[in-house]
Amino acid sequence: xxxxxxxxxxxxxxxxxxxxxxxxxxxxxxxxxxxxxxxxxxxxxxxxxxxxxxxxxxxxxxxxxxxxxxxxxxxxxxxxxxxxxxxxxxxxxxxxxxxxxxxxxxxxxxxxxxxxxxxxxxxxxxxxxxxxxxxxxxxxxxxxxxxxxxxxxxxxxxxxxxxxxxxxxxxxxxxxxxxxxxxxxxxxxxxxxxxxxxxxxxxxxxxxxxxxxxxxxxxxxxxxxxxxxxxxxxxxxxxxxxxxxxxxxxxxxxxxxxxxxxxxxxxxxxxxxxxxxxxxxxxxxxxxxxxxxxxxxxxxxxxxx
Amino acid sequence: xxxxxxxxxxxxxxxxxxxxxxxxxxxxxxxxxxxxxxxxxxxxxxxxxxxxxxxxxxxxxxxxxxxxxxxxxxxxxxxxxxxxxxxxxxxxxxxxxxxxxxxxxxxxxxxxxxxxxxxxxxxxxxxxxxxxxxxxxxxxxxxxxxxxxxxxxxxxxxxxxxxxxxxxxxxxxxxxxxxxxxxxxxxxxxxxxxxxxxxxxxxxxxxxxxxxxxxxxxxxxxxxxxxxxxxxxxxxxxxxxxxxxx
Ligand SMILES: Nc1ncnc2c1ncn2[C@@H]1O[C@H](COP(=O)(O)OP(=O)(O)OP(=O)(O)O)[C@@H](O)[C@H]1O
Ligand SMILES: [Mg+2]
Numbered sequence: 001x002x003x004x005x006x007x008x009x010x011x012x013x014x015x016x017x018x019x020x021x022x023x024x025x026x027x028x029x030x031x032x033x034x035x036x037x038x039x040x041x042x043x044x045x046x047x048x049x050x051x052x053x054x055x056x057x058x059x060x061x062x063x064x065x066x067x068x069x070x071x072x073x074x075x076x077x078x079x080x081x082x083x084x085x086x087x088x089x090x091x092x093x094x095x096x097x098x099x100x101x102x103x104x105x106x107x108x109x110x111x112x113x114x115x116x117x118x119x120x121x122x123x124x125x126x127x128x129x130x131x132x133x134x135x136x137x138x139x140x141x142x143x144x145x146x147x148x149x150x151x152x153x154x155x156x157x158x159x160x161x162x163x164x165x166x167x168x169x170x171x172x173x174x175x176x177x178x179x180x181x182x183x184x185x186x187x188x189x190x191x192x193x194x195x196x197x198x199x200x201x202x203x204x205x206x207x208x209x210x211x212x213x214x215x216x217x218x219x220x221x222x223x224x225x226x227x228x229x230x231x232x233x234x235x236x237x238x239x240x241x242x243x244x245x246x247x248x249x250x251x252x253x254x255x256x257x258x259x260x261x262x263x264x265x266x267x268x269x270x271x272x273x274x275x276x277x278x279x280x281x282x283x284x285x286x287x288x289x290x291x292x293x294x295x296x297x298x299x300x301x302x303x304x305x
Numbered sequence: 306x307x308x309x310x311x312x313x314x315x316x317x318x319x320x321x322x323x324x325x326x327x328x329x330x331x332x333x334x335x336x337x338x339x340x341x342x343x344x345x346x347x348x349x350x351x352x353x354x355x356x357x358x359x360x361x362x363x364x365x366x367x368x369x370x371x372x373x374x375x376x377x378x379x380x381x382x383x384x385x386x387x388x389x390x391x392x393x394x395x396x397x398x399x400x401x402x403x404x405x406x407x408x409x410x411x412x413x414x415x416x417x418x419x420x421x422x423x424x425x426x427x428x429x430x431x432x433x434x435x436x437x438x439x440x441x442x443x444x445x446x447x448x449x450x451x452x453x454x455x456x457x458x459x460x461x462x463x464x465x466x467x468x469x470x471x472x473x474x475x476x477x478x479x480x481x482x483x484x485x486x487x488x489x490x491x492x493x494x495x496x497x498x499x500x501x502x503x504x505x506x507x508x509x510x511x512x513x514x515x516x517x518x519x520x521x522x523x524x525x526x527x528x529x530x531x532x533x534x535x536x537x538x539x540x541x542x543x544x545x546x547x548x549x550x551x
Contacts, residue, residue: 216399244398280395283359288409288451289383298408302399 004100008069012096015065019094023065024051028035029077040064040091049079050112053093057086057118065094068111073103073137080112085153087118093125096143099165101133108140117153119182124156131164133141135190138166145172149180156183161196162233162304163189170198176237178206186215187304190223190251199228204237213241218300219251230258233266242272246277246303307333307356307459307491312365314351314514317542318334324407325351326514333459338485339493340505341406348514349495350392353461357389358382369458386458390465392495394448396436402447409455419453420446422480424473437500442468449477453484462494466501478504 001009005027009015025033029049036042039059043052053064053103074184085091101107117123131139141161149155161168176182182202190196202211211231211247219225231239243255259268277299285295327347333339341349354360356367358379367375374382397405406417417427423446429440433439435447445468452460462481469477478500485492485504494501502508508525510518518525 278395280391281397283379284395285408286379286392287357287359287383287389288455289380290408291380298400299397302397302404305399 004071005069008098008100008130008132009067010069012069012098012128013065013067013094015067019063019065021065022053023114024053024075026066026068028070028072028075028077037062038112042066043165045080045082048080049078052082054084055086055089055091055121057088059086059089059091061090062096063092067095068097068109070097070099070107070109071102073107073135074103074105075107076131077109078112079110080285081114083113083123085115085116085117085121085123088120089118090122091124093123094127095125096128096130097143098129099131099133099139099141101131101135101137101139103135103137105137106140107133107137108142110142110144112144113146115148116153117149117155120152121150121156122229126158127160129161129165129168131166133164138169139164141165142169143171145170147172147174147182149174149182149209151177152179153177154181156185158187159198160183160187161189162187163191165190165196166194168190168196168198170196172198172200174200174202174211176202176204176206176211178208179208179237180206181209182211184211184213184215186213186217188215188217188225189220189300189304190218190225191220192223193221194216194223196224197226197228199230201230201232202239204231204233204239205235206237207235208237208259209235210238211240213239215243215255217243217245217253218248218304219245219253220248222250224252225254227253227255227257229270230260231268231270232260232262233268234250234262236265237265237267239266241268241272243270243272244303245274246300247274248276306335306370308366308368308408309333309356310366310368312352312355312362312367314348314355314360315363315455324514326355326362329516331492331516335458335491336489337491338504338506339491339509340502340507341493341495341509341511342497342502343511343517347512349511350463350512353389353463353493353495356382356459356461357387359389385452386456386490387461388452388455388457388459389461390448390452390463392463392467394444396439397437398434400435401431402433402435405435405447406451406454416484419450421500422453422476422484423448423450424476442470445469446473448491449480449481453480454475456488459491459493462492464495464497466496466498474500485548501528502529 022037039056041054241257245253255272256271282295310333312329314323420427
């Protein structure tokens with residue numbers, strides 16, 4: 001593993017060495033390392049590119065790391081990953097994609113992640129996207145995430161894209177059954193001429209299903225963002241959607257939250273706000289001795305934390 | 306020592322310039338405790354913001370220990386040792402109380418102990434975000450703490466007691482006295498409260514953009530406490546519509 005690989009892995013998965021537990025590292029469209037454990041099995045799909053990750057029922061406190069790194073220019077990588085999170089288990093899944101594009105051609109990774117959270121299982125999923133590289137080639141990431149939460153299951157998705165990705169179209173679809181709970185937190189920062197679109201639909205189909213979607217973003221320079229989070233309540237359920245964006249320079253942000261109720265006891269709320277950094281906040285931090293730039297960075301960092 | 310020389314301040318209003326402060330001359334000595342008081346809209350906060358560099362005076366000069374700081378930015382003045390606790394502090398999504406206090410860390414070793422001085426238990430607050438979930442009084446206390454943990458030459462507090470409950474109030478006045486004695490800075494508190502006025506060496510009364518009165522507490526306080534007829538309600542005032550007998 002070279003210095004660029006290590007840097008990418010650190011950015012997307014906080015990895016400094018080979019991770020504990022199960023892992024699968026994919027580099028430039030090929031397998032670069034894998035370990036299954038007694039409770040978590042990783043195997044290559046036979047019909048198309050990608051892997052199956054099978055977590056045995058009752059597995060507690062284990063983790064799977066499945067980072068993807070791309071360091072070639074002109075690569076168009078497409079994978080399908082399927083996660084079966086066994087009944088009653090409690091695991092952490094760390095995914096993420098880092099692109100270092102050294103050349104002038106596009107480097108693109110489209111990942112389709114399919115999760116089934118079995119009865120009473122809990123999963124925390126962290127996905128970080130990051131791009132860099134001296135080349136002029138675009139860095140493109142189009143993730144698709146499909147989640148099914150069975151009765152009493154719980155999933156927390158933390159989706160982070162903090163820099164260097166030129167174009168992203170994210171799609172998230174979830175179905176939550178009886179007593180299931182889904183939390184999605186999204187953090188996004190775009191700059192330059194970057195473009196990011198995130199579309200989500202959460203279907204609350206079982207009694208007492210619940211979801212919270214919190215999206216926070218910062219759009220700088222001439223970048224563009226678009227959010228389209230939707231929750232549909234088809235039973236007695238609770239849903240909360242919150243979109244909060246800081247807009248700067250000549251950026252553009254559109255946020256279109258949608259809630260739809262198909263049941264009398266569906267309780268759904270949405271909130272959306274877009275605004276620039278409050279002048280008072282910058283002034284307050286400057287009175288504490290920070291420069292204007294440091295004040296701005298501090299505010300944005302906090303906001304995206 | 307801070308000297309304010311012939312400072313006037315105008316803002317652009319709907320119908321032309323509005324005069325906020327007029328010909329202010331004021332010297333704040335080292336190691337002295339000042340309280341600025343006066344009617345709402347008189348210009349107290351504006352003067353504090355001019356000292357901090359948040360507002361630029363239309364004319365006049367500000368000198369700190371003989372150095373002309375009129376053209377210095379807020380940041381530069383902060384680094385010279387001027388601090389200002391806002392009358393209405395802003396809130397920050399995602400920034401914790403601990404994170405905010407860590408941004409300035411002059412008095413090393415004290416950690417978050419200054420939260421005790423404003424009546425907050427650090428373990429309950431350090432991890433809380435300075436966002437809309439804090440009550441008004443909690444936010445004010447944190448604002449005060451953000452000055453207490455710094456080594457300042459001039460500490461300006463803008464109505465620090467506003468929103469602080471009665472039980473905590475005496476503790477707060479004690480804190481101001483203690484910090485002032487311990488760190489020997491120049492303390493300036495803007496306040497309408499008698500008990501804060503009692504802390505002062507000197508009281509400055511600002512009304513209608515001018516310094517109406519300035520002097521030792523003993524001299525100024527009795528007149529202020531007597532009040533004026535304009536502060537009585539209309540029943541008390543009766544037919545008396547004469548000028549205030551300040
Ligand atoms: N940024 C501003 N824009 C417009 N008017 C302002 C601004 N800042 C101050 N003023 C006006 O200047 C006058 C003085 O305001 P200032 O806030 O200094 O009063 P104050 O003495 O602190 O009052 P209070 O006791 O109510 O806090 C007021 O009439 C106020 O409306
Ligand atoms: Mg004021």
